[in-house]
Amino acid sequence: xxxxxxxxxxxxxxxxxxxxxxCEQHMGHRAMYWYKQxxxxxxxxxxxxxxxxLSINESVPSRFSPECPNSSxxxxxxxxxxxxxxxxxxxxxxxxxxxxxxxxxxxxxxxLSIL
Amino acid sequence: AxxxxxxxxxxxxxxxAPVELRCNYSSSVSVYLFWYVQYPNQGLQLLLKYLSGSTxxxxxxxxxxxxxxxxxxxxLRKPSVHxxxxxxxxxxxxxxxxxxxxxxxxxTRLFVKA
Numbered sequence: 001x002x003x004x005x006x007x008x009x010x011x012x013x014x015x016x017x018x019x020x021x022x023c024e025q026h027m028g029h030r031a032m033y034w035y036k037q038x039x040x041x042x043x044x045x046x047x048x049x050x051x052x053x054l055s056i057n058e059s060v061p062s063r064f065s066p067e068c069p070n071s072s073x074x075x076x077x078x079x080x081x082x083x084x085x086x087x088x089x090x091x092x093x094x095x096x097x098x099x100x101x102x103x104x105x106x107x108x109x110x111x112l113s114i115l
Numbered sequence: 116a117x118x119x120x121x122x123x124x125x126x127x128x129x130x131x132a133p134v135e136l137r138c139n140y141s142s143s144v145s146v147y148l149f150w151y152v153q154y155p156n157q158g159l160q161l162l163l164k165y166l167s168g169s170t171x172x173x174x175x176x177x178x179x180x181x182x183x184x185x186x187x188x189x190x191l192r193k194p195s196v197h198x199x200x201x202x203x204x205x206x207x208x209x210x211x212x213x214x215x216x217x218x219x220x221x222x223t224r225l226f227v228k229a
Binding site: 006105 | 149156158161216220222224
């Protein structure tokens with residue numbers, strides 16, 4: 001069983017729709033991440049939150065909007081996506097970003113298809 | 116900038132045979148190294164990590180890896196693989212000069228045949 005829970009598992013949406021991906025962890029981790037993974041590729045970092053503040057934005061288009069309402073929750077709001085945005089979206093968490101790097105715990109992802 | 120090279124994109128191997136998945140990294144400073152496994156339709160799961168100390172690191176599912184600083188390598192090994200080990204394996208490095216971002220290799224597809 002994964003300790004990072006992502007919903008929904010699958011999402012199909014049109015290019016004009018607005019939807020949100022959700023991620024939840026109860027391990028007390030203070031760093032949370034969004035990754036995008038295309039087929040047969042490694043995960044690509046999108047955003048990092050540290051102590052509920054946006055720490056890293058990897059030049060992600062504004063049609064992706066992250067939100068961290070509290071230390072356990074991470075959302076990714078989607079609007080006006082393009083077909084090339086179809087991918088597996090992974091959420092991860094780690095103890096914190098700091099002097100010692102800790103491994104990340106990943107959810108099973110949301111498989112997103114844009115029609 | 117940090118980079119991670121996984122030298123084999125695919126490794127086919129027969130069941131119960133040994134396997135080595137190769138990983139090299141580029142860095143002139145101390146780094147933290149990880150191996151993750153991704154089974155179909157799942158997220159990534161940590162197999163093992165090297166932060167400091169002993170260069171031979173043991174992980175879950177019978178995997179181990181050896182850190183070699185002079186060769187900047189962190190190869191993953193298992194003495195006898197099972198069908199259930201078929202998955203994608205990612206080597207990753209945490210870059211202390213890059214805000215502790217994790218840099219992933221391109222991945223190695225391990226395919227275990229009966």
